[in-house]
Amino acid sequence: MAAVIPLSRRIATRLLDVYAIMVLVYLFLPIAVIIIYSFNTPAGKFNFVWKSFSFDAWRDPFKYPPLVEAMKLSLKVASLSTLVATVFGTLMALALCRYKFKGSGLVSLLLVLPLTTPEIVLGSSLLSLFLNLNAQMGFATIVIAHIMFSVSYVALTVRARIRGFDWTLEEAAMDLGANPFRVVMKVTLPLIAPGIAAAGMLSFALSLDDFIITLFNSGSRVTYPLYVYGAQRAAYPPQINVMATAILATSLLALGLSVLWQNRTLRQAMVKG
Amino acid sequence: MAGIASGGARQSRWGPYLLVAPGVLWLLVFYVIPLITLGKTSVTVVDGPWWSGFQRAFTAYGGHFGRSVKFALLATLLGIALGYPLAYLMAFRAGRFKNLLLGLVILPFFTTFLVRTFAWKTILNDSGPAIWVLNQLHLMPPGARLLNTSIAVIGGLTYNFLPFMIMPIYVSLEKIDRRLVEAAYDLYSGPIHAFVKVILPLSLPGVFAGSLLVFIPATGDFINAELLGSPNQQMVGTVIQNQFLQVRDYPLAASISFVLMAAITVGVLLYARLLGTEELA
Numbered sequence: 001m002a003a004v005i006p007l008s009r010r011i012a013t014r015l016l017d018v019y020a021i022m023v024l025v026y027l028f029l030p031i032a033v034i035i036i037y038s039f040n041t042p043a044g045k046f047n048f049v050w051k052s053f054s055f056d057a058w059r060d061p062f063k064y065p066p067l068v069e070a071m072k073l074s075l076k077v078a079s080l081s082t083l084v085a086t087v088f089g090t091l092m093a094l095a096l097c098r099y100k101f102k103g104s105g106l107v108s109l110l111l112v113l114p115l116t117t118p119e120i121v122l123g124s125s126l127l128s129l130f131l132n133l134n135a136q137m138g139f140a141t142i143v144i145a146h147i148m149f150s151v152s153y154v155a156l157t158v159r160a161r162i163r164g165f166d167w168t169l170e171e172a173a174m175d176l177g178a179n180p181f182r183v184v185m186k187v188t189l190p191l192i193a194p195g196i197a198a199a200g201m202l203s204f205a206l207s208l209d210d211f212i213i214t215l216f217n218s219g220s221r222v223t224y225p226l227y228v229y230g231a232q233r234a235a236y237p238p239q240i241n242v243m244a245t246a247i248l249a250t251s252l253l254a255l256g257l258s259v260l261w262q263n264r265t266l267r268q269a270m271v272k273g
Numbered sequence: 274m275a276g277i278a279s280g281g282a283r284q285s286r287w288g289p290y291l292l293v294a295p296g297v298l299w300l301l302v303f304y305v306i307p308l309i310t311l312g313k314t315s316v317t318v319v320d321g322p323w324w325s326g327f328q329r330a331f332t333a334y335g336g337h338f339g340r341s342v343k344f345a346l347l348a349t350l351l352g353i354a355l356g357y358p359l360a361y362l363m364a365f366r367a368g369r370f371k372n373l374l375l376g377l378v379i380l381p382f383f384t385t386f387l388v389r390t391f392a393w394k395t396i397l398n399d400s401g402p403a404i405w406v407l408n409q410l411h412l413m414p415p416g417a418r419l420l421n422t423s424i425a426v427i428g429g430l431t432y433n434f435l436p437f438m439i440m441p442i443y444v445s446l447e448k449i450d451r452r453l454v455e456a457a458y459d460l461y462s463g464p465i466h467a468f469v470k471v472i473l474p475l476s477l478p479g480v481f482a483g484s485l486l487v488f489i490p491a492t493g494d495f496i497n498a499e500l501l502g503s504p505n506q507q508m509v510g511t512v513i514q515n516q517f518l519q520v521r522d523y524p525l526a527a528s529i530s531f532v533l534m535a536a537i538t539v540g541v542l543l544y545a546r547l548l549g550t551e552e553l554a
Contacts, residue, residue: 009464012464013366016358016361016362016366017362017366019358019359020358020359020362023355023356023358023359024359024374024377024378026355026432027377027378027381027432027435028377028381029392029396030381030384030389030390030392030393030396030432031380031381031384031389031392033392033395033396034384034388034389034392037392037395047395048394048395048398049395049398049400049401087295088295088296088299089296091292091293091295091296092292092293092296092297094292095288095289095290095292095293096289096293098289099288099289101289101290104289107293107297110297110300110301110304110305111300113304114300114304115486116485116489116537116538116541117304117308117489117534117537118489118490118492118493118494118510118533118534118537119490119493119494120493120494120495120510120513120514120530120533121308121311121493121530121533121534122304122307124311124513124517124526124527124530125307125308125310125311125530126303126307127517128307128310128311128313128314128523128527129303129306129307129310131314131523132310132313132314144303145303147299147303148299148300148303148304151296151299151300152300155296205383208385209385209386211386211387211496212493212494212495212496212510215514215518216514216517216518224385225385225386225387228385228387228388228391229387229496232387232391232394232500236391240388241388244384244385244388245384247383247384247385248380248383248384251380251383252380252383255376255379255380255383259372259376
């Protein structure tokens with residue numbers, strides 16, 4: 001009996017490996033298509049069927065001004081909303097981790113609720129508010145919406161990262177005569193910075209990618225995802241694939257850098273501890 | 274900021290409230306109040322009784338609701354079937370490749386949602402690679418399609434929300450005390466027994482969280498249905514979008530939106546009751 005189990009287990013684990021690799025292939029299939037088709041010379045208006053290989057789209061990525069404008073708008077919206085949401089979210093996470101206070105349960109609930117509400121409900125309810133207020137839809141309403149859904153992600157990410165930190169370090173700094181400002185700059189911020197950076201990146205990525213909520217609150221402004229939505233109905237140039245590949249490469253770089261940075265912070269913490 | 278630095282609740286009564294105030298205010302004004310406005314809009318009917326929006330939501334679009342729930346449920350189940358083994362491999366067998374695998378799972382989702390879904394259109398269309406492969410293997414009757422079918426829509430939903438399934442399952446598997454699994458083996462339990470009696474029950478909170486994170490956005494999604502399906506696969510999100518932005522029948526649009534949220538809330542509560550899990554995220 002004891003000799004049989006290892007063999008069957010070995011086969012089972014091999015099967016599991018193969019299965020998992022197939023799932024990974026499934027995950028990367030569209031990504032491969034996006035990258036490959038950025039080198040396509042589409043026959044018609046749609047980059048849909050493979051025709052021939054070329055660097056045309058890569059050589060001229062900014063060929064379509066509306067696409068460039070949309071990308072610029074998306075980057076602006078993502079930067080601004082990430083900045084605000086990261087500040088708001090981090091402050092909330094700090095309060096929830098550092099203090100016991102009446103209503104903290106309600107605050108946590110308020111943070112989780114937007115994540116359990118479908119985007120279409122978030123977008124359409126915000127639109128009802130703006131319609132009721134007779135607000136002009138545009139840049140401001142897009143940013144407002146993006147801050148709204150990002151705050152929760154930031155707060156929950158930062159909270160998960162800073163739970164269980166040794167806050168007595170702050171008290172030690174105070175005892176050693178540091179003023180509150182110095183304590184925040186020299187102790188608190190360096191401790192929580194990797195968490196904040198991760199949350200900020202998440203918020204930026206979510207904003208850059210958001211379609212449904214933005215569709216409801218953008219008025220006549222066109223963000224990058226909205227441009228793609230229009231393009232898949234009218235004309236879909238390979239430059240879209242170039243942009244998508246560029247975003248992917250940038251994310252990969254940011255991800256790599258943040259992992260390096262975190263490892264360094266961890267090592268330093270271990271050396272100090 | 275002095276509140277943070279002073280290091281505890283003792284020194285500052287107002288500290289935590291000042292810290293949460295901006296975020297809480299933002300969420301109250303741009304999340305809670307809009308939901309109330311949505312409710313008000315749904316019953317602000319010009320001609321007819323206040324509930325006529327809801328009545329039309331059910332009579333005219335009941336099918337869309339049913340289809341949305343069905344597609345989202347299937348995407349959730351497929352997500353568990355695809356995601357659990359991968360999460361298991363990452364947590365128990367990946368060793369030093371663990372972080373690499375984690376990165377690989379998240380990476381595809383740094384490309385734009387719409388571009389990703391359009392890529393599926395490229396793969397599944399009638400002259401695309403998927404049909405070609407299936408035809409070569411004689412797995413499909415000639416002339417059969419993938420694009421504009423329910424299979425394509427469910428496949429797209431499964432794909433687009435898969436990391437939301439994998440990550441929570443992975444986290445819950447990762448947290449399992451390895452000594453418990455070893456104890457099961459020491460007590461002469463086989464691998465299947467150890468999995469069913471020890472690992473699976475301990476990973477259920479992850480499955481629960483993952484299911485919610487897939488089911489909720491999948492029910493409200495309309496991009497997959499619009500890009501990969503035909504009008505026969507339309508989901509409730511398309512109707513909401515269409516009624517709000519094109520037809521501008523606000524009471525009807527708000528009613529459908531409201532019903533969708535209510536249905537999801539009830540479903541989530543029942544599901545939580547069923548699995549007996551109290552923590553959400």
